[in-house]
Amino acid sequence: MRVVTARDYDQMSRKASYIVASRVILNPRCVLGLATGDTPKGLYRELVRLHQAGDVDFSGVTTFNLDEYVGLAPEHPNSYHRYMEEHFFRFVSIPPEQRHIPRGDAPDIAAECERYEEAVRRAGGVDLQILGLGRDGHIGFNEPDVKFEKGTHVVRLAPSTIEANARFFASAGEVPQSAISMGIKTIMSARRLLLLASGPEKAEAIRGAVLGAVTPDLPASVLQLHPNATVIVDDDAASLLF
Template sequence: MKIYKAADYKEMSRKAANIIASQVILKPDCVLGLATGSTPIGTYERLVSLYKEGNLDFSNVKTVNLDEYKGLPRTNDQSYYYFMHENLFDKVNIDPANTNLPDGMEPDSDKECARYEELIESLGGVDLQLLGLGHNGHIGFNEPADAFDKVTHCVDLQESTIEANKRFFASADDVPKQAYTMGIGTIMRAKKVLLVVSGEDKADIVAKAFFGPVTPAVPASILQMHGDVTLVADAAALSKIPQ
């Protein structure tokens, strides 16, 4: 694992965007695995700036997103489809036909999970997977469990995740209780993994996930077993790792 320490969120975002930009430049038709949430917003802003400056071309890039809420239409401003268009897709020259997310409105979980897994395989897999890190160690919506889920699946969101997301909704009752998410095995098949983490409130889980035992109780800990992981985090998030 490579660890890059940034002074603050802005520098973390810039470093992460540079890594993604390098992937796009080296392989213009690459497959990017993308994440949502507050942490990668700065990274997407920097990628948009690089595009507008004429330094980045997304015309042949394909994307697959980690997850999507089940039962939330794409028109809902809290859907991850909406988030990606708002923060990246509508601001660069990517072909909308090359962007992919789980279909949150597909009621048949088995059907949708199989479709999405097959889609990723048909693209040749993910060249670079961007990830955030939840306070309980979740990546995507892979919550702490007794075993690592291998493929795309429908997950019941834990109360801690619902609690963390309720600030985006009118009330906790409006937060979806399920989501479609890439499995740990799907994530681990990505050729490269880029993890972005910011804030002192993530310091404990960073230390536990990357310097503690590999266990499904801390889903992100499996990344210790991946051959090409880059962690870009600010000083606050790295404050509790062993020196």
């Protein structure tokens, strides 16, 4: 695991964008795994900037998102379909048929999980998976105690995760209680991993993920076992590492 530090969120986002853009430049038909939430917004902003400057072309890229809320249709304002459209897809050249996000409104959620896992396999797996980090160390929506051998599956969200995401909804009561998420096994099958974390509230989780024991109690700790994992953290998130 490589740890890269940045002085602040903006520099972290820029450094991450150079890694992602370099993958696309070297392999224009690569498969990117995408994350949502507050942390990747700066990364997407920087990638859009590079695209609009003519430095990187996403037209050959295939994408797979980590997760989606169960029960939300793609057009719902808080769906991750909408998030990706607003922050990335509408600004770049990825054809719609090359963008993949789980359907939270699928009539058979178990079948949707199987379909999504199979779609990742058919694409040849993920070349570079982008990850954020929950305060409890979750990646994707893989909460503490989720088994490492899980593929794409339905996750019951922890109260802390619901509380953290309540700011995106009118109230905590409107946050879905479950989500479809790529599992740890799927994430770890990616050829490269890129974890981003910013802010002092992530410092404890980063210390555990980088220096602690590998345990399902802190899902991000499994990244220590990946042969090509990079962690980019700002000074606040890195404050307990050194």
